[in-house]
Amino acid sequence: MILITGGLGFIGTHTARALLDLGESVVLVQRRAPEVTAPLAGQADGRLVVEQADLTDRAALLGLGDRHKITGIVHLAGSVPWPPGADEPVEGVRKSVAGLLNVFHAAAEWQVSRLGLASTIGVYGGVEAPSPLAEDLPLPMTAHHPIPTFKKIGELVAGHLAGATGLDVVNLRIGAIWGPLGHPRSPFFVLPQLVHAAVRGEVPDLTSPAWGANAEDGGDLCYVKDCGRAIALLQVADRLRHRTYNVAGGRMTTNGEVAEAIGRAVPGARVELREGRDPAGPGRDLHLDITRLREDTGFEPAYDTASGIADYVSWLRAGNAR
Structure with missing residues (x-):
């Protein structure tokens, strides 16, 4: 089963739907009381499970592995201290980092085949190259907003831990997503x-x-159903040749x-x-270059x-x- 953090959120719901359509089973994790939305309702064949857990609670997260055979993770839940004022600033950063590290801890303990991490088009802020922007462009060590700031941190941490643990980690640089x-x-x-x-x-x-x-x-601008399908294809691909992929139109x-x-x-x-x-x-x-995504998964926007x-x-x- 593939665990999706933030699995009942905007992008998470459509990613779950796409994985189900590809024949996969999914465990959706939400911090708040979970409520299955219409795109996932009626999935009565046992391939959809919804769990409530706070990612900052390592024991609760690891407990999911005791109840389900989790083979992959798509980490879409918010790992950014945003919006402002949600927590005291230092506490907000602590929660963000703790949640990300707990997901890595679980991935290593469960020996998942792949861990997909949501990043953002915002990491390209300040890049002067002409569009389309490709994944191998050097990024400035600055950011104009908390979201790209913490996504850059996440990508750097992911690179270190992938090398240290041997995990197959994929950064998902997600564009401007819209739709249901x-x-x-x-x-x-x-x-x-x-x-x-x-x-x-x-x-x-x-x-x-x-x-x-x-x-x-x-x-x-990428329609959310295309976004969810792209993430799903990256998660189930037999082999990916890169660490980072643009997920966009x-x-x-x-x-x-x-x-x-x-x-x-x-x-x-x-x-x-x-x-x-x-x-x-x-x-x-x-706009972003999605050549890698196309070549390694066969994705085309529908x-x-x-x-x-x-x-x-x-x-x-x-x-x-x-």
Whole structure:
């Protein structure tokens, strides 16, 4: 069975669904009281197990191995002291590091075949190379936000412990992910609020994110079902040739393209974007190279912008809007 931390979260749910579709069995671990969501409901063949455990409690985590034969781990649960104020700063860092190290401890004790660790597109912040950005680019030893800060730390720790323990560890640099079960607003890109506002028949509030809401702004936007499938394929691949993989759409998507797709899915939607680029933004296209992912797993995105938004709108209209 493959254990997924944060397995009932946004990306975790879709990763679990993809693994089940590939014939795998999964154990989903959640810190809060677990509640199976619609994409996983009705899985009655015994291949889906839900457990509640706090990753900072090593004994509780290791106890999962007493109840289940765990052969792999996908670590998606938050390992970042975020949002601000959730804990006293030093305590927040302690919990983040403890959870990550406990996952490594469990992986070594259970002798899992592979440990996948969620990282982020944000680690490329400050890289001056032109897009698409490949995994072997050198990263600056700085970060503008706690999420890429702690993901860089996690990647460095992963490299050390993989060498010291012999574990097969894979860093998953995940792009800007959107779709069913995601938050209706993102502090990093504007697509979610554009879609939710259109379904509600409202004019979108473009005050968040702080920049990047103009028509020619955008980034590597990947539909969550594709993201979950990519992670699942990396987890079950017989052999991977690299330690780090970009998990993304592999192309630039502008807000203008998003608005056009919304207009087709929701005729009459009032998507009013500012023209050009936001002068406070990076001033360039930014997307990731997914050649490694394609070559080692055969992955290809199943959703483009139009089909993803149509699917998301249908999901929201089915009563899932927040």
